[in-house]
Amino acid sequence: MGYIALYRKWRPKQFEDIVGQEHITTTLRNQIMNNRIVHAYLFTGTRGTGKTSMAKIFAKAVNCPNNHNGEPCENCNICEEIESSRVLDILEIDAASNNGVDEIRELREKVKYPPSLGSYKVYIIDEVHMLSQGAFNALLKTLEEPPSHVIFILATTEPHKLPATILSRCQRFDFKRVSVKDMVDRMAYICNEMDITIEEEALELIANNAGGALRDGLSILDQCLSLSKNNQKITYEDIVDILGLVSNEWLYQISQSIIEQDIYNTMELFHQVIDGGKDIIQMAKQLAEHFRNILMAKTLPQPQEILELSREQIGRVKNQGEKPSEERLLSYISSLSQIENTIKYSSQPMIILEMELIKLCKNPGAENLKELIDRIETLEREITNLKSVKREAKIPPSPKKSSRPLQEESITPEEKVQDTIVPINKGLTLEEVKAKWEEILKEVKREKVQVEALLKEGELAQLNGNKLIISFDLGFHQAKLSEKDNIKLLERIISRVMGSLLIIECVMQSQLSFQHQEEDPVQSAIKIFGEDVVEVVEDKED
């Protein structure tokens, strides 16, 4: 009996004991020294950052007659009286349980009586966000113009719940989260004072898990103390045990087997710790964090500046990051942090994490999208190649010379010139172009859909040297496609696909028709029945 929790026993008694809030302590001390105390303060910040403690110290300091540098002296009568909470001048009100209008009205009534001992009457209203709407409004007038001997200190974790009219009447101080280093220092000090031996790493681990709240840290420390037998030294492992954490070694192993996509090994490791009774939410959290470390070590030039790991560990993490791509690591992290939420509300957390691990092993997540597209493209190309091989086998190449006579007639003077400039045609035939036509259409479609639509209307008529003639039934199609931009685009694409420079010309079907008489019957058959009827060619052979 009579045990007092560490965070109560070691509640700061002076401004300088408060950890990590120098910006506030300095201001408040200066206010006391210069006698510039205002009548209403608002202290906000997350849990365990020192709001209530600060309020109590401030109440003591303003009343202490012989304070030095703004600190209460701790020796005088008044300080002692306040410390043992025998004074009626300091009123600590729990707003969460006294949140009605009636309580505030009562407070208003009493405000006017002067302090009995010191020079100020201090009202500390804790958890002030829980006051009701009516209560806030009842407080407004008093808060704005209290008697000169009254100071209000409102403390809350949720300032956004306060009405703007309250906020504007107070001097607001935002409490920062306590940094790991500050917390370790404070806990080391307490342990030292209490003759507790504890490893430095153990303190760091506690601080990391306290989430910036000193009270959380001290609660964990307290739990360790109550477990320790006969004041033995408290080790890193003890803390790992109490927090239900998994060891670093395990993290390296399981992340490695996930990266290597080894499901069996992953399951083996997972069940090892499950049987050890570890906390599943923590496990998911730690694993996500580990992958984050890997990603950081992989991407940052100077990872040691960001990661709180030893040189040796960073090397190890970096090693792990060599194989997986950044995208893969990112997808690990995002799925693990998503699952963290699901786990919280699930009655079967084990199954959910287990399934997620299997999923991670099986598909390493979204690979680079561009990589995927490239892979699909090469596949497509190969398929079309296969098709064309098949077709060529079926169609005997038509005699080249048959198209010769056509050449002269359809060449305009302008093109003649071009002809002479780029005579690069590695002996392409019309059939080869036709075989690749589908692919060409697809490429064109990717660049400009309209052109593809037009092109579909046309028909491959002839290939004369490096000039490809496409014929059309309708003047509109021919004219549209003949536009300079479109022709250029076509030439570029077709030349690329065919691997040799070609010039495109669009003509009307009628312009060609009379030439057909002289043409190879096979060609004319194709003209008339369309490309699909290539089979006819075979028939002719028979």
Next chain:
Amino acid sequence: MKRYNNCFHGIIGQERIVEGLTQAIINNSIFHSYIFSGPKGSQRTRMAYSFARALLSKDKPSYNDYRIDDNNHPDLINIFPQGASIKIKQIREDIIGDILIKPFESNYKIYIIHDAHTMGVPAQNTLLKTLEEAPSYGVIILITDNLSALLPTIISRSQNYKFQPLKEEVIENYLQRHQGLELSKAREISLMANGSIERAIQLSQGEDIRQERQDLLEKLLRIIKDKDIVSVFSTGEYLMEQRDRLEELLDFLMLWFRDISVYKELGDNKWIIHKEDKKLLEEFSYYLSDKQINDIINDISIMKSNRRFNINLQLNIETMLLRIQEE
């Protein structure tokens, strides 16, 4: 030391927590606020009572044991949800208003808040100050199965003990020793009990569950194999009839589909829970794709959490079954 052990005598498993609490008593470092969080049936309540017994009986003979279990001890105050939740009024009257009165006959005054997650945010806020600065004899124990429903400011003020589901061997042992079951039956039930001793006892007294589950699986298999839309609805109806036991059946199905997934990846292995039904497992895993299995597990877990909100159960069940059927 020995006497404290006696206090914790009835507790199954959770040795580490027993050890921790006993050590705290020996070190005389009793915290003013504890959270016992963990799934139902993981001995939280029993632990709280035992801890209370150890504290209250410190210097006195343990004759007052039965008064603790009967909720009849003057220095032990139990707070249960009134209806669906614990009301602010209860916190104010039963705890805040009461804690300043010194214990009647013991060194401690203990408050046990059952299902603490049913406290609303205002109720939890009301408790905050008292939780932080309780008088030295006051001990408040919060029991919950959903730690995330408590305010961080509450958790930060308390010592948190996380209860894991009991291991199968522990339940198996218990059933054999205290319920007089044969080994095979005890093992079977321990696998189905999901880490809860209460459910295990319930199961051991119930009908032939195995046969029933086998039937359910046969039905599901028919849906998968024959793509028979009619049996989707007849199975749905069957599940609706089992409404009272749905929670248990859903748990079972979740484990079953988890098994399929594991079986699919690794074949026969030591992590499969339903070892005795290998043939069925094989058949299921033949017909279902990875994505389907994942979706089904997701569906079940969503349905389980939705059940609290009075959703249209029938629709949910049918959606799940249709998912099983589709390809």
